[in-house]
Amino acid sequence: MGEIPHCELQKYHNRAVRESPEYRFALQLDEMRMQLEPALATLETMNIPQELEERQIVEPQWTKRQWGVVNQLRSEVAYLHSKVIKIREKKSKGVYTITNT
Numbered sequence: 114m115g116e117i118p119h120c121e122l123q124k125y126h127n128r129a130v131r132e133s134p135e136y137r138f139a140l141q142l143d144e145m146r147m148q149l150e151p152a153l154a155t156l157e158t159m160n161i162p163q164e165l166e167e168r169q170i171v172e173p174q175w176t177k178r179q180w181g182v183v184n185q186l187r188s189e190v191a192y193l194h195s196k197v198i199k200i201r202e203k204k205s206k207g208v209y210t211i212t213n214t
Contacts, residue, residue, distance in 0.1 A: 121132075135200075138196070138200065144191070145189065145193065149186065149189055152182050152185065152186055154187070155179075155182055156182060156183070156186065
């Protein structure tokens with residue numbers, strides 16, 4: 114049998130990477146990040162106290178819209194965290210396989 118040229122091997126490798134679950138998940142994370150960036154910019158412009166006096170927890174006096182943004186970000190962070198945990202568990206078990214189809 115003849116040797117397979119490097120360019121052919123690279124083509125199949127690139128295809129396998131693009132079709133892998135890890136690559137698809139990375140694309141999803143990137144899309145989510147792009148969606149969250151405007152909300153994060155909004156959060157950064159809010160006046161959130163950096164230090165609370167005498168360790169008292171003070172509820173910020175935000176508008177409903179601001180609370181909506183905060184709660185949406187909290188749920189998105191929780192969702193992304195759960196996805197990261199699942200991927201780590203799968204990787205530790207060696208579940209991922211890359212197949213050429």
